[in-house]
Structure formats: structure tokens, C-alpha cells
Amino acid sequence: MSSVKKIEVTELVLRDAHQSLIATRMRTEDMLPICAKLDQAGFWSLEVWGGATFDACIRFLKEDPWVRLQQLRKALPNSRLQMLLRGQNLLGYRHYADDVVTAFVQKSAANGVDVFRVFDALNDLRNIETAMRAVKAANKHAQGTICYTTSPVHTAALFVKQAQALRDMGADSIAIKDMAGLLTPYATYALVKAIKAKVKLPLVIHSHSTSGLGPLCQLKAIEAGADRIDTATSSWSGGTSHPATETQVAALKDTEFDTGLDLVILTEIADYFREVRKKYQQFESEFTREDISVQINQVPGGMMSNLANQLKEQNALDRIREVFAEIPRVRQDLGYPPLVTPTSQIVGTQAVYNVLANERYKTITNEVKRYLQGGYGKPPAPVNEELRKKAIGNEAYRDERPADALGPELQKLRKEIADLAKSDEDVLTYAMFPDLGREFLQQRADGTLKPEPLLPPQSSQRAAGSVATEFKLDVHGETYEVAITGVGSTGGGRRKLYLSIDGMPEEVVFEPLNEYVKKKSGERKQASEPGHVTAAMPGNIVDVLVKKGDEVAAGQAVLVTEAMKMETEVHANIAGKVLAVNVNKGDRITPGEILIEIG
Numbered sequence: 178m179s180s181v182k183k184i185e186v187t188e189l190v191l192r193d194a195h196q197s198l199i200a201t202r203m204r205t206e207d208m209l210p211i212c213a214k215l216d217q218a219g220f221w222s223l224e225v226w227g228g229a230t231f232d233a234c235i236r237f238l239k240e241d242p243w244v245r246l247q248q249l250r251k252a253l254p255n256s257r258l259q260m261l262l263r264g265q266n267l268l269g270y271r272h273y274a275d276d277v278v279t280a281f282v283q284k285s286a287a288n289g290v291d292v293f294r295v296f297d298a299l300n301d302l303r304n305i306e307t308a309m310r311a312v313k314a315a316n317k318h319a320q321g322t323i324c325y326t327t328s329p330v331h332t333a334a335l336f337v338k339q340a341q342a343l344r345d346m347g348a349d350s351i352a353i354k355d356m357a358g359l360l361t362p363y364a365t366y367a368l369v370k371a372i373k374a375k376v377k378l379p380l381v382i383h384s385h386s387t388s389g390l391g392p393l394c395q396l397k398a399i400e401a402g403a404d405r406i407d408t409a410t411s412s413w414s415g416g417t418s419h420p421a422t423e424t425q426v427a428a429l430k431d432t433e434f435d436t437g438l439d440l441v442i443l444t445e446i447a448d449y450f451r452e453v454r455k456k457y458q459q460f461e462s463e464f465t466r467e468d469i470s471v472q473i474n475q476v477p478g479g480m481m482s483n484l485a486n487q488l489k490e491q492n493a494l495d496r497i498r499e500v501f502a503e504i505p506r507v508r509q510d511l512g513y514p515p516l517v518t519p520t521s522q523i524v525g526t527q528a529v530y531n532v533l534a535n536e537r538y539k540t541i542t543n544e545v546k547r548y549l550q551g552g553y554g555k556p557p558a559p560v561n562e563e564l565r566k567k568a569i570g571n572e573a574y575r576d577e578r579p580a581d582a583l584g585p586e587l588q589k590l591r592k593e594i595a596d597l598a599k600s601d602e603d604v605l606t607y608a609m610f611p612d613l614g615r616e617f618l619q620q621r622a623d624g625t626l627k628p629e630p631l632l633p634p635q636s637s638q639r640a641a642g643s644v645a646t647e648f649k650l651d652v653h654g655e656t657y658e659v660a661i662t663g664v665g666s667t668g669g670g671r672r673k674l675y676l677s678i679d680g681m682p683e684e685v686v687f688e689p690l691n692e693y694v695k696k697k698s699g700e701r702k703q704a705s706e707p708g709h710v711t712a713a714m715p716g717n718i719v720d721v722l723v724k725k726g727d728e729v730a731a732g733q734a735v736l737v738t739e740a741m742k743m744e745t746e747v748h749a750n751i752a753g754k755v756l757a758v759n760v761n762k763g764d765r766i767t768p769g770e771i772l773i774e775i776g
Contacts, residue, residue: 184434185221185405186426187259187381189419190450191249192224194409197385197417199460200486201233204628205245207456211449212252218442220256221405222292225249226285227261228518231268231609235617239626243288243602250289257318259292260285263518264305265580266298269609270519270544272553274583275307277590281605282311288602294352294383296322298520301554302342303578313347320381321348325355325368326475328513330558333371340376350379350405355394356517358387358417358471365394369401379404385419387471392420392428399434410443412451417465423447459632462486464497474501475508475516476525484525491715496532503528506537510564511548512556523548526743533714540713541568543737543744551575597622701759701770707751708775711768716740718764723773727755735773738766749775 195203215223226246234242250258265272267281282293293312297304300323312319321343323336340351351372353360360368365382373380382398384391384407395406407419414421423443426436464485476484488494504516507528514520523544531537547553549565551574565574575582586608591598594607597618607614620626704711720737723729734746735755757774766772 182404182434184399184403184429184436185379186422186436186438187222187224187405187407188215188218188220188422189224189407189409190413190446191215192226192228192230192261193407194413194418195457196229196233197419198413198465199454199457201229202237202457202460203453204238205240205248207453209248209252211446212249214442214446214449216253216255218446219438222257222259223253224259224261224294224407225253226258226290227268227294231606232613235606235610236613237629239617239620239628241602241606241617241621243284243600243606246285246288246290257291258289259294259320260290262293262295262308264295264297264308266304266519267308267609270522272304272579272583273608274586275580276585276587277605277608278307278580279311279314280587280601281608282308283315284602284605286312286315286317290317292318292320294320294322294354296324296352296354296517297554298324298517299514299554299556300324300339301578302339302346304554304580306346307580309346309348318349319347320350320352321346322352322354324515324517325353325360326357326513326515327359328558330513331515333368336368337371337375340372344376344378348378350381351376352381352383353398354517355382355384355391356515356521357475358385358391359475360384360394361390362393362397366397366401369398369403373402381405381407383407383419385417386415386467387417387476388469389467392424395420395425396428399429410450411447412454416467456631460486470501474504476501476504476521484529488529491529491533493533499532500525500528503531503537507531510561511545512558512560514548514556519544520548520553522743523553526740530713530745538564538567540745543746549574551577552579554579594618701772703769704771708749708753708756709771710735710747710749710773710775711770712736712738712747712766712772713745713768714738714740715765715767716745718760718762718766718772719744721758721760721762723755723758725755725758729753729755729775736760747772749773751775 191208195201231242234240234245265278267273267278295305295308309319323339343351369380380403382395382403384394406425408422408425409419411421411423423440426438426440426443429436462485484500485497488497504524507524508514511524516524527542527545530540534540546568549560549568550572590608591604594604598604603618716738718736719739723735729735729749729752731749731752733749735749736747738745738747753775755773756776760766760772
């Protein structure tokens, strides 16, 4: 046993816990009322920002993530506020120029972040150097992070070497980030022992409970010398979330590792959040429960709930097990990247394409192509060269730090969004997600920000276990997306359908009409000829690369679509002349529609 020491606790309920269980949908209004209790509980830190919170705030909740941070800073005056930062990726899905990374860290620190947990998805430490320097320059706590995973190349010796490099980079502490719940208790003990023997910095264990082993791993880590654990209040713990705060505190009580935290206060916090969770039933998923198969498919907690949601949108939830089986194969092809954002999204989305197309790599996402060109950094192991050649042909592979290829971009971004940005924070919101950020800032300017609705509990229960039937209605020139989420009887022979119209829950009673509404004449027809270009998955048009009259070659990219946050090129099946282009940028599309006609 190590010498007597108090174990410190970081509470995750305001960020990773709800990212892992309900796809990051908790609203700020449900966080603020309990902040006084959280502030007095005695946690080493509270994780409140980063990860997918930025995306979810502007995409779904229509909240300004910077305002959330400011409100939490004010409501938690005595607490260290912590964020998760994806190194050169920041909070987006691409690498940003160094000037954007530095500005983002500076503004995050100014708005209230005290502790920055900085990681790179490939453990390519070149990709976190700029962020770590910026954190140190802001006089904040820089937590260097090792993304834990298992593969033929990921050994304890490799992780120790990374910990030493993080120390030399100026890290104030080291985090072992086990995002998928892959650690086992004795492997944890050995790894912590090995790192602590070489690196005399505070060591944190961040482990998800996906496999059910998270609490055991943390206890073995503590015995081996770990200094801090990440936990989630019990009402938002377990499964793809994290070990329960109260459970771990109780386990260590009256031992040499006693946390000193008060179980009475912790129970009050858990009770509050138990009620809050009921509001978000529509986002709950059976795939966030404890499941030892994570040791096989290696899917992280946040990725698990997002994959389930994304497949549900494709009406393909019944194929999720096939996707889980495909993920390790794609990961091997890509050189065993740890599965954490953005690599989890890159691998997961490609696995979905492979399964839904019933053919591996028939469609290759632009992000996989960029990865295979070295655009995200150096893969941990050699990639499948046959796949690389199929994806990028004879294009050159770049082995320098990806951001070295990027010139300063902050001033360019300022100019692009000058019409809507009221602050540097607005510019950085736009930088993270240009299309989504501009839409958010435009809606804010127009006063039309409207969060996705929360279905009442009875509607959520009614919909449980069934897949929504979705279609569109055109009314007076406006298009409404409609999802049927349940059915019941109102008596008198009438049937009641529960609809979500553009996400707005309504009860609508349908009475039979003796007529049918014909499809509008402008609706796209179904593809039937080789020259009919169509998409493999539902999504949006990001770019149209050709126009009517253009001559195209077989295999030439003619469209760029976006599905599940990943972009994909759509190619011509045959050579010929473009006879018609049936889509515009921003259009919603479904598989099988004729998007472009070539003859």
C-alpha cells in the first residue's frame, strides 16, 4: 500500500456523464439550481465544459456555450472548473491553426476554465504542444492526457514514455483517459505503478463503467498510487457513464485514502439529478447500459449512445451489432487509433457505411481519406496499404505535424463572420463549426433560437421500443419534418397518433379522408439507371461539384454530402454529360433519390 493520502475527486455530472448517457443534452437551466451544493461538496474539480458540449449547445439546445461557462463560473465561485480539450482539434472535428488554438485557450481561461485536460486522439503528442503552451501561458492547470487503448502496439512501456513526454512538456498532472472502459483492474494497477515509478506528478484515472469494471479499476489504481479519480453522481453513473461518486467515497471512507467528502451532501446532489434525468427520457438508449462486450468492440460510452441515435435516424437500429463487429476491423485497418473524438467518429461512421452498403469501403468518408494522408497525425501502427491506395491513390502522405501545413486563420475567420460576431467568443464558435455556428449566430440575431423540445415523459414511454416513422409535410410553402412516435385509441373508432413536428411534440387526432394527397411534382424520383447518381445514406448536401452540361468521368466526385457529422464524396458511376442537377447546397436527401442525372 502507498503512504496515507487523501484521494481527490473530480465530479463529471455536468459534462461527461450526460454526454455518455443522453448524447450531451442536459440544459444549463437544469445545472444552475444545484450549483450551490456542488460548490460546497469539496470536489477537487467539476468538469463542466468541452467534449461534445459545444456542439450540442449550438446544434440542439440553442444555447451559447460561452454563456453556459460564464453562468457556471458565477454559480461555482469556490470550485475549480475543468474542461476537456482535443488538442489541435479543440472542440471541433479538424485541426486548427496555432493562432486559433491559442486564442481558444485564452478565451476559455478568461471565461472561467481552471483545469484543461488536453489530449490527442492518436496520442500524437505533437498535436497537444500548442494547447499545453497556451494553458501554461494563461497560468492555468495543464493536465496532459494519455488515451488508453489496447492493441498489439499499445504497451505499458509506450504509455510510460508518453507520460514522461507530457511531464517534459510542462504538464501539472497526468490523466489516464480510459474512454471505452477497456482497463481491467490488474492492468490498471500495473500501469499506474509503472507511470508513478517514472513520473512524479499527480495521476488521475478517468474510466467509464461500460464493462462494469470501472469502480474496481479505480480502487486498484488508488492502491498503486493514483491521486485522483473521476466519478459521476450515482443518478447519472454506471454503464457507459462512470463509477458512482457516492459509491467510491463510501468505499474509501475510514481508510488511509478517505476522500473527506460528505455522503449526506452527495446524496442530496444525486437526488436532485435523479429528478432532472426524467426530463430527458427521449434520449435514453438501451446501448448505454453495462456490457462486457466493450472489451471486444471497444466502443466508448459517448460513441455508443451517439451510434444508437444515428442508426435510429437511418431506420437501421437493428444493425447496430453488425456495426459493433465492424468497428474493430476498421480500427485495425487504420492502424489501431484509440477510439475517442474525433477518431471514434471517423471509425464509427466508416463502420456504419460499410455495414449499410453491405460492402466494405464502397464509400470512404473524406475524414478517413484525410486520416490516411496523415491529416490527423501519425497512426499508432501501420495502416492497411490496400485501403490507403483505394482511398487516396497516389496522393502524398504527410508525416509532419498536421497544423504545420496550416497558416494563421484567425483574421480570416473574423472577416468571414464579421456581420454576425459580437465578440471574440462568437468568432471562435464559428471557427469550431462554420455552418452550424453561422446558423446559430444568425438565429440569435433574428431572435429565432429555439431548442429542440423535450417530450413529456408519457410520450417518451409510449415511444419506447418502437422506431419512429418519419416523413415530411409541405404546408403553405413550409416543409415540416414529422415523426410518428406512438399510437393509441380515443374511442368512437378514432385513432390518435403522437407526432413530433420539427421536434415539437403535439397530440394530433387523425380522421379518415376519402382522398389522398399526391406527391408534389417536383419531388425527386428513385434512381433506376447507371447514370442516376444517388447517396448511400440520408444526410445533407454540403457542396455540388458539377453543373448541367459538364462532362464527367466515371468515378469523378460530383457531390459532397454530410451524414453523422462526417463528409463523404458521391461519385459518378459512368462517364458522360450532366443532364440534370436535382439538388442544391443545404438540401436534405435520402438514399435512392436521383440527385444528378448523367447520360
